[in-house]
Amino acid sequence: MKFAEEIFPKGSFPDQRTDGAYIDSKLAANLDMIAKKIAKDMHFLGIITGNDMVGNGKTTFMTQIGSYLTWKVNQLHGTKNTFTDKNLLMNTTDLAERSFELPPLSVICLDEGDDLTTHGMKELAVKLKRYFRKCRQLNQIIILILPSFFELPKFYALSRSHFLINVKFEGEYDRGYFHFYSPLSKKLLYLKGKRYWDYDAHSSDFDGRFFASYCFFPDLEGCKERYLKSKYQDMIDDSRKEEKEELSEETKGITRAFNKGVRLATIRFIEELGISIKDASRIIGKKRTTVSTWWNDREIEEPLKEIVLTTLKRR
Numbered sequence: 001m002k003f004a005e006e007i008f009p010k011g012s013f014p015d016q017r018t019d020g021a022y023i024d025s026k027l028a029a030n031l032d033m034i035a036k037k038i039a040k041d042m043h044f045l046g047i048i049t050g051n052d053m054v055g056n057g058k059t060t061f062m063t064q065i066g067s068y069l070t071w072k073v074n075q076l077h078g079t080k081n082t083f084t085d086k087n088l089l090m091n092t093t094d095l096a097e098r099s100f101e102l103p104p105l106s107v108i109c110l111d112e113g114d115d116l117t118t119h120g121m122k123e124l125a126v127k128l129k130r131y132f133r134k135c136r137q138l139n140q141i142i143i144l145i146l147p148s149f150f151e152l153p154k155f156y157a158l159s160r161s162h163f164l165i166n167v168k169f170e171g172e173y174d175r176g177y178f179h180f181y182s183p184l185s186k187k188l189l190y191l192k193g194k195r196y197w198d199y200d201a202h203s204s205d206f207d208g209r210f211f212a213s214y215c216f217f218p219d220l221e222g223c224k225e226r227y228l229k230s231k232y233q234d235m236i237d238d239s240r241k242e243e244k245e246e247l248s249e250e251t252k253g254i255t256r257a258f259n260k261g262v263r264l265a266t267i268r269f270i271e272e273l274g275i276s277i278k279d280a281s282r283i284i285g286k287k288r289t290t291v292s293t294w295w296n297d298r299e300i301e302e303p304l305k306e307i308v309l310t311t312l313k314r315r
Contacts, residue, residue, distance in 0.1 A: 001025045004071045004217065012220060013213040021215050023068050024208035027180060030163065031065065034141060035072035038105055043136045045161045047186075049149040051168035051199055057175040058145050058167045059111055059231075060214055063088070065165075066107045067215040069141055073105050081106050084216050085227040092127040095142075099135040109143045111231075128156065149190065150197045157190045164189070166199060176212060179204035262286075263294050270295060 002020030009019045034044050046065070050058045063083075070083040081103055088109045089098055095110060102108065146152060149164060164186035170177045181189055182205050193201030216223035262284060270280050281291040 007217045044141045046143045048165045052148045061210045064215040069107045085223040107141045111145045
């Protein structure tokens with residue numbers, strides 16, 4: 001079926017033959033219930049996953065769902081909300097702040113990226129809990145993108161979220177296919193499939209198709225361009241952050257190795273030359289209590305003479 005014919009006239013998307021954007025009719029019926037009830041002091045969370053893979057169209061589909069929900073909310077409740085690149089986030093730390101910037105009944109999409117780990121999910125769960133405590137009264141719809149459904153903590157997978165859409169390739173890596181799970185279906189999928197990350201452990205409510213274009217309004221091309229730039233910049237920032245973390249770990253390793261060398265050299269220094277702990281601490285520039293602890297706790301490996309000489313030269 002088509003929606004928002006007045007917003008997306010013919011020519012808005014590649015190969016578009018008639019006015020409006022396409023959405024699966026069964027999916028639309030399920031989203032309509034959310035759009036209807038969001039004004040009744042509700043706060044909805046939907047999950048889009050990628051069948052444990054990347055590049056299969058999750059973000060593209062997310063923008064179509066976000067646009068449809070926004071359009072439907074406007075129709076039902078007389079609002080004039082928009083769905084632009086400002087409704088898309090790539091960092092949970094910005095979620096609460098952006099929620100207060102956007103009007104009530106807005107749709108907010110959180111694209112967490114494809115590098116989430118179990119540790120990352122725990123951190124995400126804490127941030128989401130903090131967010132829901134603060135922002136529930138805004139009556140907004142949150143759509144969360146993840147590579148895998150099964151890495152999501154139980155609280156969000158089973159009870160906090162209201163639907164699951166799993167996007168997957170078909171045929172020769174063809175995009176545009178999804179499986180929809182209602183609250184009960186996603187619960188049974190999680191409980192049955194969690195152990196082996198098996199998406200065939202429980203059947204979906206229905207399957208459907210989506211088209212291969214981003215969907216924003218009112219500024220389709222401008223929003224798309226800005227979002228792709230911000231997503232690219234986010235990738236660069238993540239890469240630099242990882243490099244910095246790797247360098248930090250390497251630096252810590254070198255520091256630990258050097259400190260161990262100083263400790264071993266100092267103990268051998270005291271043993272072979274017979275100097276006092278006080279004199280040793282003065283020579284190497286360490287506190288007397290530190291050197292005393294090294295000496296009292298000495299159960300050391302056989303140190304190398306090179307360590308002693310190198311340490312003395314540096315001091």
